[in-house]
Amino acid sequence: MTATFHDLTGASVFITGGGNGIGAALTDGFLTQGAKVAFVGRSDASAFVDQMAAKHANRPLFIPCDITDTDALQDAIAKAADAHGPLKALVNNAANDARHEAATITPAYWDEMQAVNLKAYFFACQKAATVMAPQGAMINFSSISYLFGAAGMIGYTTANAGITGMTRSLAREWGPRGIRVNAIAPGWVFTEKQETMWATPKTKAAFLERQCLPEPIMPADMVGPVLFLASDASRMMTGQVMVVDAGVVTTG
Structure with a gap:
């Protein structure tokens, strides 16, 4: 932990996909701040919940759910x-970045990709807005893949x-209600899933050459930015990526 956000102590936080990959790092990060974390996921996260409870003396609430x-x-x-x-913060993190060729996509597959990667985000925001504390924050995970037009994943x-x-x-x-909504666009984060399914020594080396900072991005590297966006430290920041x-990539 490199920073402490005092307003996150005791804060109610909801994370989608909070039991593995980037989501698990976020759950750990919020618990480190003393937040009360609830998260959803399709896979059983009982062992992870026990691990977090032992580490932080603060048990996250896991709710099995297909988003x-x-x-x-x-x-x-x-x-x-x-x-x-x-809720102090909603973090829409769960996603499916499956690779696919545009020519092979069926209407059903297209709908499946939008359901998990976009539709679920909106309806999570819609519900969270009804149970959000004053000055609450929503953080939606996007990706730089659309900023540079990545091929082979058009649905994503x-x-x-x-x-x-x-x-x-x-x-x-929702700004007039005090709700801030921002997005975070990671680069290629080397989760266990990425390492298993798509990363090879050749593809990793090629991507690292595109980065200004030639180090692999890890799930823990997403924690600080998300904590900042959830905290009142970013209280006048909204509508941003x-x-x-x-x-x-560069912005601005």
């Missing part, structure tokens, strides 16, 4: 608020672009 089931997702958010109080990059538009519109609509990619 493409809108009713179940919104019900989980309500349960989190009932258990921990009005299209959803990422949509997340930016959604983030900006919700920031404008924060790029955390070691310098692959």
